[in-house]
Amino acid sequence: xxxxxxxxFLAALLPLALFLFPLWNITLEAPQYPIPLGMNIYINDFxxxxxxxxxxxxxxxxxxxxxxxxxxxxxxxxxxxAIISTTLLGLLIAxxxxxxxxxxxxxxxxxxxxxxxxxxxxxxxxxxxxxxxKAIMKFTNPDGSVMGFQPPLxxxxxxxxxxxxxxxxxxxxxxxxxxxxxxxAFVLGRKEFRKRSK
Amino acid sequence: xxxxxxxxxxxFMLVTLFISCGNQGNxxxxxxxxxxxAEKVYVAPGEHDEYYAFISGGFSGQMSVYGLPxxxxxxxxxxxxxxxxxxxxxxxxxxxxxxxSHGFVPWxxxxxxxxxxxxxxxxxxxxxxxGNNTPRIAKIDLTTFETTEIIEVPNSAGNHSxxxxxxxxxxxxxxxxxxxxxxxxxxxxxxxxxxxxGALSFISxxxxxxxxxxxxxxxxxxxxxxxxxPGRGASHGWxxxxxxxxxxxxxxxxxxxxQNDKDFIAAINWKKIEEYVNNGGGxxxxxxxxxNVYDEHTHTATSTMKKEVLVVNPTEVPGAIYFLPxxxxxxxxxxxxxxxxxxGNGKLSADLTVHSFTKMLAAIEGEKYDGEAYxxxxxxxxxxxxxxxxxxxxxxxxxxxxxxxNAYTTFFISSEVVKWKLGTWExxxxxxxxxxxxxxxxxxxxxxxxxxxYVLAMNKITKDRYLPTGPEVTQSAQLYDISGEKMxxxxxxxxxxxxxxxxxxxxxxxxxxxxxxxKLDENKHKYATLSDNDVRVxxxxxxxxxxxxxxxxxxxxxNIEGVKVGDKVYFHITNxxxxxxxxxxxxxxxxxxxxxxxxxxxxxxxxxxxxxxGVWPFYCTDFCSALHQEMQGYIRVSPANSNIxxxxxLGE
Numbered sequence: 001x002x003x004x005x006x007x008x009f010l011a012a013l014l015p016l017a018l019f020l021f022p023l024w025n026i027t028l029e030a031p032q033y034p035i036p037l038g039m040n041i042y043i044n045d046f047x048x049x050x051x052x053x054x055x056x057x058x059x060x061x062x063x064x065x066x067x068x069x070x071x072x073x074x075x076x077x078x079x080x081x082a083i084i085s086t087t088l089l090g091l092l093i094a095x096x097x098x099x100x101x102x103x104x105x106x107x108x109x110x111x112x113x114x115x116x117x118x119x120x121x122x123x124x125x126x127x128x129x130x131x132x133x134k135a136i137m138k139f140t141n142p143d144g145s146v147m148g149f150q151p152p153l154x155x156x157x158x159x160x161x162x163x164x165x166x167x168x169x170x171x172x173x174x175x176x177x178x179x180x181x182x183x184x185a186f187v188l189g190r191k192e193f194r195k196r197s198k
Numbered sequence: 199x200x201x202x203x204x205x206x207x208x209x210f211m212l213v214t215l216f217i218s219c220g221n222q223g224n225x226x227x228x229x230x231x232x233x234x235x236a237e238k239v240y241v242a243p244g245e246h247d248e249y250y251a252f253i254s255g256g257f258s259g260q261m262s263v264y265g266l267p268x269x270x271x272x273x274x275x276x277x278x279x280x281x282x283x284x285x286x287x288x289x290x291x292x293x294x295x296x297x298x299s300h301g302f303v304p305w306x307x308x309x310x311x312x313x314x315x316x317x318x319x320x321x322x323x324x325x326x327x328x329g330n331n332t333p334r335i336a337k338i339d340l341t342t343f344e345t346t347e348i349i350e351v352p353n354s355a356g357n358h359s360x361x362x363x364x365x366x367x368x369x370x371x372x373x374x375x376x377x378x379x380x381x382x383x384x385x386x387x388x389x390x391x392x393x394x395x396g397a398l399s400f401i402s403x404x405x406x407x408x409x410x411x412x413x414x415x416x417x418x419x420x421x422x423x424x425x426x427x428p429g430r431g432a433s434h435g436w437x438x439x440x441x442x443x444x445x446x447x448x449x450x451x452x453x454x455x456x457q458n459d460k461d462f463i464a465a466i467n468w469k470k471i472e473e474y475v476n477n478g479g480g481x482x483x484x485x486x487x488x489x490n491v492y493d494e495h496t497h498t499a500t501s502t503m504k505k506e507v508l509v510v511n512p513t514e515v516p517g518a519i520y521f522l523p524x525x526x527x528x529x530x531x532x533x534x535x536x537x538x539x540x541x542g543n544g545k546l547s548a549d550l551t552v553h554s555f556t557k558m559l560a561a562i563e564g565e566k567y568d569g570e571a572y573x574x575x576x577x578x579x580x581x582x583x584x585x586x587x588x589x590x591x592x593x594x595x596x597x598x599x600x601x602x603x604n605a606y607t608t609f610f611i612s613s614e615v616v617k618w619k620l621g622t623w624e625x626x627x628x629x630x631x632x633x634x635x636x637x638x639x640x641x642x643x644x645x646x647x648x649x650x651x652y653v654l655a656m657n658k659i660t661k662d663r664y665l666p667t668g669p670e671v672t673q674s675a676q677l678y679d680i681s682g683e684k685m686x687x688x689x690x691x692x693x694x695x696x697x698x699x700x701x702x703x704x705x706x707x708x709x710x711x712x713x714x715x716x717k718l719d720e721n722k723h724k725y726a727t728l729s730d731n732d733v734r735v736x737x738x739x740x741x742x743x744x745x746x747x748x749x750x751x752x753x754x755x756x757n758i759e760g761v762k763v764g765d766k767v768y769f770h771i772t773n774x775x776x777x778x779x780x781x782x783x784x785x786x787x788x789x790x791x792x793x794x795x796x797x798x799x800x801x802x803x804x805x806x807x808x809x810x811x812g813v814w815p816f817y818c819t820d821f822c823s824a825l826h827q828e829m830q831g832y833i834r835v836s837p838a839n840s841n842i843x844x845x846x847x848l849g850e
Contacts (some may be wrong), residue, residue: 051776052777059750
């Protein structure tokens with residue numbers, strides 16, 4: 001088997017790690033939390049970093065009128081289907097198709113991941129800004145606008161007494177490496193093709 | 199010029215010498231200033247202490263938890279006394295813990311904490327402590343730092359030679375200080391001699407869950423069994439008790455119980471008696487004693503009255519019990535880490551007596567007796583004596599060991615701790631105590647493996663040592679560094695109640711097991727409200743049961759109507775928090791009981807009997823959150839003949 005083909009197999013299989021490992025993590029640090037509060041985001045679940053963290057995040061956030069983190073969101077159904085479909089598609093491509101399709105799979109994955117990130121951003125924005133009008137504590141920015149509590153999409157940010165960190169986790173790295181490998185498979189496949197054509 | 203320089207230099211050196219001498223003079227008075235003692239006890243903010251010290255509260259009935267070397271107080275664990283702060287003995291869940299054959303007894307005189315052991319080393323699972331007045335043994339669970347079991351000891355009075363554990367916590371042992379008629383009966387006091395008995399109780403500890411059960415009681419002659427310790431290593435399987443009042447006096451004991459030149463240390467081969475009992479030996483005797491168990495999942499204690507106890511007559515098990523003559527009214531009975539030496543702290547003697555376990559076995563083997571008492575053989579003093587520490591101080595009470603061949607004994611009358619060497623019996627060092635020291639404690643000092651870094655002396659009298667607080671002043675503990683040849687006083691700090699003995703252990707063994715919360719989904723309380731959908735108020739005749747939840751920062755429900763004067767209102771409140779260190783408290787106007795202090799995941803109940811019509815508030819009593827002040831509610835009380843229906847709500 002050609003190396004490019006082997007790589008494409010690998011590329012198609014790596015995203016399956018998302019069923020085992022979290023995609024993303026949001027961690028909240030504050031002086032009263034020597035062990036920070038944290039939430040691991042899986043493609044099909046929000047999970048406590050330590051027992052009861054989500055319950056305790058909700059308890060904190062209700063003071064400023066933020067909604068509870070839902071038990072389930074539509075994405076938990078869509079994401080697993082998307083991952084399985086793209087993996088099957090990737091495997092099919094690896095079996096049957098030529099290297100040009102590797103690039104197509106690569107582009108598809110980039111588009112889908114970007115869509116996923118954008119979706120995550122929208123959810124975060126809604127979570128941080130769609131506040132209960134009867135919120136216990138209302139904060140305003142210096143310009144008079146209502147203060148939002150949107151966690152960062154990527155990076156770290158101070159939100160009132162908390163410092164929020166938002167970073168990808170192991171699952172996301174598997175996905176990213178898978179996508180990258182598909183591109184390498186494409187480049188390698190093209191080289192192999194050109195060698196043979198000579 | 200050079201000469202002048204020399205002169206000035208010499209003068210300068212003399213002055214320096216003078217000043218430093220002066221400093222030393224001041225230092226030896228204050229101790230702590232000279233040698234960096236302050237640094238040795240300084241535990242920086244946020245840092246943890248190296249040892250836990252569980253210090254008996256004596257007549258407070260409780261046990262306090264301190265850190266060493268800082269001497270900081272972390273918690274007072276209620277054991278034998280009601281504690282309004284934590285609702286112990288006040289709420290419906292813990293009232294049964296203080297039940298006895300004499301009814302509800304809300305106080306006791308707590309004495310000797312001892313930590314559970316495995317293979318002769320501290321394992322940090324439980325602390326046992328005895329109530330002296332109404333004989334009881336309590337067990338404190340070191341995952342929750344709560345009292346989880348109390349067993350009453352029948353046929354006993356003045357439960358003082360207690361609560362010491364054997365090498366694998368097979369037994370926690372409780373001995374009688376005040377002999378009594380067994381069974382209790384109406385008889386003239388002056389017929390004490392020969393008729394009163396001293397029961398020594400061996401309480402088995404279930405290796406799985408720590409459950410206590412009186413396996414057998416040895417009904418000994420009517421002496422006062424003062425203190426005890428288990429054998430260890432070679433002497434594992436034996437237990438040693440000091441006795442006084444072998445005169446068997448029943449009046450003016452200070453004179454009449456101080457006549458005999460020697461009293462005894464009773465050496466008891468409990469393995470032999472255990473075997474005898476396991477083979478059907480002993481006699482079941484009618485009794486009546488309470489066994490109280492707190493269940494961590496129902497958050498509720500139950501009290502069961504037990505109706506019989508197995509008693510053993512010492513003469514029926516020949517070869518199991520011997521008396522070792524020991525001068526003079528010995529108090530502490532301490533066994534060194536190797537198990538070879540048994541120290542009898544003869545409190546009215548000028549010398550310290552140390553017996554040898556090996557010699558004792560040899561004497562038993564040779565059947566060399568010096569008479570008998572009530573059928574129990576008395577060994578020859580000289581045959582069992584390992585050595586004498588000659589004139590070490592006045593009024594020896596207790597001895598602990600550092601595991602490096604040294605022993606440390608407290609002297610009540612001369613108010614000092616004396617360090618001496620096992621084997622050579624020579625005094626190495628002495629340090630004053632402020633004042634009148636009773637017990638002392640080296641963490642692990644009564645195990646095979648002491649942590650021989652500090653000794654804690656516990657003083658009965660402090661007089662001028664602290665800012666005065668009227669006629670009643672605190673008792674105290676004093677910490678000495680014993681890592682060197684000489685002891686060094688580092689710190690003294692006030693204690694809760696009277697510090698009768700303490701038990702210390704390396705913090706690392708215990709702190710990793712300490713629970714942070716109770717899990718709500720493991721809450722099996724009969725009246726728990728696990729979901730906000732289940733909050734309700736139910737009436738059953740004149741009884742009203744409120745099933746309430748609490749979480750930052752509200753009660754659910756917080757408006758209740760339909761309660762009437764003359765009702766008996768039960769508040770059953772479940773704390774829905776699942777975060778570390780977020781308890782909520784609660785009370786209502788005019789409740790004839792204490793507040794509740796409810797830990798995350800826990801359910802507790804109190805009773806309120808409203809006597810006046812009106813609308814009465816209840817509120818959270820522990821500052822829980824930014825909205826703590828808002829954590830309140832109202833309960834409407836209508837006249838007894840009102841027909842207002844029960845209703846409840848939140849946020850309507």
